Amino acid sequence: EAAVTQSPRNKVTVTGGNVTLSCRQTNSHNYMYWYRQDTGHGLRLIHYSYGAGNLQIGDVPDGYKATRTTQEDFFLLLELASPSQTSLYFCASSDAGDQDTQYFGPGTRLLVL
């Protein structure tokens, strides 16, 4: 089973602050994803990647950047954090042969004051 880890698990920042959320998967999956989870909205896709150096735009990308440095590591960047970005963020990965079976990390809770 794929192992997906996220750091930090909790983060507090101020409006305008710079935040980087990290995700690592250790099962050599090609695909990685960043979601945000909000009450009433479920999970919404922010950015995703097919492999190192590749980046695809998801459904709610505004205010977020992402970078896939290696097959294992995927980062989500908030360069000017806003209170509307207070949320629970999940990273996920999946194999190229079965993209829709996604393995999720434990989540990072972000509070923007």
Add this chain to the structure above:
Amino acid sequence: GDSVTQTEGQVALSEEDFLTIHCNYSASGYPALFWYVQYPGEGPQFLFRASRDKEKGSSRGFEATYDKGTTSFHLRKASVQESDSAVYYCALVRGSALGRLHFGAGTQLIVIP
């Protein structure tokens, strides 16, 4: 655009009750349909999928049947246990957009012992 509607935000049942969580979808073409489950403090986990009309997906005693006529994929379980308490997400992906899951808002299931 593609969307998934889960009509119940929360369902409360007693142990051994029958469970139905409703899921309706809107998408062009012939999407694949999924159920994911999220236990407290964890990321979502894949439960099962169905890809064709009348196909039944099942896992851990849960099942759902793809119904293109009513655009539905309702989750059912004959006898729930306290350990089934979790948030259940219905999701879809169109065949041309592999990996781009669209999730519903989720339904929290509370099972009272």
